[in-house]
Amino acid sequence: MSENIPPTNGIAAPPSDQPAPRRTWSVGTLTYTSAGLVVLFCWLLAGDYAWSMKERAVNPMAQVMLRSFTAPDWLVGLLVGSVPAAIGMILSPVISVRSDRHRGKWGRRIPFLLIPTPIVAL
Numbered sequence: 363m364s365e366n367i368p369p370t371n372g373i374a375a376p377p378s379d380q381p382a383p384r385r386t387w388s389v390g391t392l393t394y395t396s397a398g399l400v401v402l403f404c405w406l407l408a409g410d411y412a413w414s415m416k417e418r419a420v421n422p423m424a425q426v427m428l429r430s431f432t433a434p435d436w437l438v439g440l441l442v443g444s445v446p447a448a449i450g451m452i453l454s455p456v457i458s459v460r461s462d463r464h465r466g467k468w469g470r471r472i473p474f475l476l477i478p479t480p481i482v483a484l
Contacts, residue, residue: 387394394402421442428438461474 384395387399424442425438428441433441457474461470464470464473466473
């Protein structure tokens, strides 16, 4: 046996006065404990749930609102389906490239989220 490894004969080591070290995970500059990971996963699940509810509610509510104003079917299809898809197809690549190349004191994404977030929240 090596001199650096103490022999184990089934007897547990006596408890020490110091608590066991907390296990941590780190990626880059981020460091998480077990409790931190649980909180992170809860926030991620809550955000995904909110996003799913928004995705499921906006289109049907827009259709109901447009029908209550007696909009024709072609206009409902245009405003609910085609226009948002066209805007996303044109603007998303432009905004994504600009955001990826932006270097500012607030980071890459925050300046691009400050303007649309309050509008979407309203």
